[in-house]
Amino acid sequence: MESIASLALAGVIGATIAGAVIVLLSMIMIVRERRREIGVIKAIGGTNRKVMAQFVTEALTLTIIGSVVGLTLGVLVSGPMTNSLVSNSQSSSQTARAEGPGAGLIRGGFSQINRNITSVTSSITPEIFAVAIGMTLLIAIVGSAVPAWFIARISPAEVLRTE
Amino acid sequence: MLVVKNLTKTFTTASGSVSALENVSLTVETGEFASIIGKSGSGKSTFLSMLGALDIPTSGKIEVDGVDIAKLSANKQTAYRAKKIGFVFQHYNLIPNLSALENVMLALEFGGMPMKKRKARAEQLLTDVGLEPDEQLRKPARLSGGQQQRVSIARAIANHPAIVLADEPTGNLDSETGKKIFDLLHRLSRSEKTTILAVTHDMNIAGKTDRTFKLKDGKIAN
Numbered sequence: 001m002e003s004i005a006s007l008a009l010a011g012v013i014g015a016t017i018a019g020a021v022i023v024l025l026s027m028i029m030i031v032r033e034r035r036r037e038i039g040v041i042k043a044i045g046g047t048n049r050k051v052m053a054q055f056v057t058e059a060l061t062l063t064i065i066g067s068v069v070g071l072t073l074g075v076l077v078s079g080p081m082t083n084s085l086v087s088n089s090q091s092s093s094q095t096a097r098a099e100g101p102g103a104g105l106i107r108g109g110f111s112q113i114n115r116n117i118t119s120v121t122s123s124i125t126p127e128i129f130a131v132a133i134g135m136t137l138l139i140a141i142v143g144s145a146v147p148a149w150f151i152a153r154i155s156p157a158e159v160l161r162t163e
Numbered sequence: 164m165l166v167v168k169n170l171t172k173t174f175t176t177a178s179g180s181v182s183a184l185e186n187v188s189l190t191v192e193t194g195e196f197a198s199i200i201g202k203s204g205s206g207k208s209t210f211l212s213m214l215g216a217l218d219i220p221t222s223g224k225i226e227v228d229g230v231d232i233a234k235l236s237a238n239k240q241t242a243y244r245a246k247k248i249g250f251v252f253q254h255y256n257l258i259p260n261l262s263a264l265e266n267v268m269l270a271l272e273f274g275g276m277p278m279k280k281r282k283a284r285a286e287q288l289l290t291d292v293g294l295e296p297d298e299q300l301r302k303p304a305r306l307s308g309g310q311q312q313r314v315s316i317a318r319a320i321a322n323h324p325a326i327v328l329a330d331e332p333t334g335n336l337d338s339e340t341g342k343k344i345f346d347l348l349h350r351l352s353r354s355e356k357t358t359i360l361a362v363t364h365d366m367n368i369a370g371k372t373d374r375t376f377k378l379k380d381g382k383i384a385n
Contacts, residue, residue, distance in 0.1 A: 040256045043217060044318065045245020045273035047238075156244070157217040159256060160208045160330060 016135045019066070023143025027059050031147045035154055042156035052148040059144035067136040071129075165191040165214070165326055165358055170223035172209055172381075183209040185381045187223070191374070193325075194356040196349055198369040201378035207362045208330065210378065214360065215248050215328050216240040227325055245273040249319030249357075251348075253331035255311040257303040263289060263314040264299045267321055274322030288317040292347060309340035313347065320351060327351070329361035333368060341365065 031038070041051055172184040183206045191197045201207050212218040214225060216232050225232050232243055250256075257266045267285035276284065289299045292313040303311050312332065319327050332348065333341030345368050352359045361372065369375045377384045 036256070037258055040252075040258065041269075042241070043215070043244060043250055043256075044270050045241060045248075045322075046269075047241050050273075155217070157212045159250075159252065160212050160215075160217065 012131075012135070016139060019063075019135075020139045020142040023059055023063055023139050024146055026062065027055065027144055027147040028150065030058070031055065031150050036159065038151055038154045039156050039159040042154065043159050048152045051151050055147055055151060056140070056144045059147075060140045063136050063140040063143065067132065071132060164193050164226075164228065165189075165360070166224070166226040167214070168224040168226075170210075170213060170225065171221045172206075172213060172218070173221045183381050184213070184220070187378075187381070187383055189376055189383060191326075191358055191360060193358055194352060195374060196352040196359045196372045197361070197374040197376065198372040199360065199362045199376045199378055200364070200366070200369050201362075205378040206381040207378055209381075211328050211330055211360075211362060214326065215250060216243050245270075246275070246322050247325045249321070249324040249327040251312070251315050251319050251327060251329035251332045251361075253334040255303065255308070255315045255335075257311055257314055257318070259303055262300050262302055263294060263306065263310075263317075266303070266314055267318050270318045270321040276322070284321070285317070288321055289314065292317045307340075308336050309344065312336065312340075312344050316344070316347060316351070320355060320357060323355070324357065326358045326360060329359060331363060332361055333363065333365060341368070345371065 038051055042048075167187060167189050170184055170187040171182070174181045174183055187206075187210065199207055199210065209218070213220050213233075216235070220233050223233070227243075227247060232240065235243060257263070258269065261269060264282070264285050267288055268281045271281045271284055272278075286296075286299065290296075294310060294313055294317075298306065298310060303314070306314065312335075316327075316332075319329075327348070329348065333344050336344060348359055348361065349371070351357055361368070363369050
């Protein structure tokens, strides 16, 4: 049971890192594509802070929409998926039991595995929600910090140079 | 009044230093409509960058209403661009995701106008430059070149700037629309008493401005 829990935790950490990297790359691409627009905003008096705030808001919006969709899908799919995985494991362990030599000796061990597997359930607690929100903010912050640095380095003079 | 004294800008490249501007000096009175002509590479855009506090000169002075903008801190230069300078670009450079009205309101926001007053002021400005109410709600992609340049001019004059810097304002327009845009800028320089400095290739336009400066190899030519 503990190994299942740690496997799930590793999955969450992996998904968080992957999410942060995806948001980071998306934001870098957006900043590169909108380099001219950023230059124009600075040329007409927009401060670095205002431009950065705009892009961090965009990253947050992107992440929140992704989280809401992901969380909704997670809530809807986790129950049936766990049941489906448990029933698959049960049938494969029963097959193994029927084929195994000296079945009487290891019958007790398989019964224990079956009991453990059927007790695997998925649940969503307030703590899990809090962790999900924390992960969302972490992804948004990591994903927009580097693009913000790029934004600060864009010179408004580029608007005239590329005319 | 705009006073430029011994303005020099040198860029350092891999092959050595290149002088884009060399000891440029000129004076433009408040409300005057001046033009700068010169070939490509003569330093026109670099000169506009310096006047608009988009770039820092290597040496020399740029005084706008008695304040040397080259000596301002980065934050003060941003505030100067928001309140004292209006830019009109050849390619309009409107924010594509915002409507014409929102583009003007954005400049008003940077100029520090309270949110409640922005919409009415932006509508008034766009009406003044000849945009109909339904056109004011359109995104730039749904406006013609001339209409986009009108929005760009409305954005430039939104905060009653001391100087409007125009980089080839008619360069992307047909001659008839270009003439209308020139007339609009000319009218604004008179009615708003705004100093306008326009870079142009069009000798017809340059000939109609109050004064013309010719830039050649980074120097003012007589």
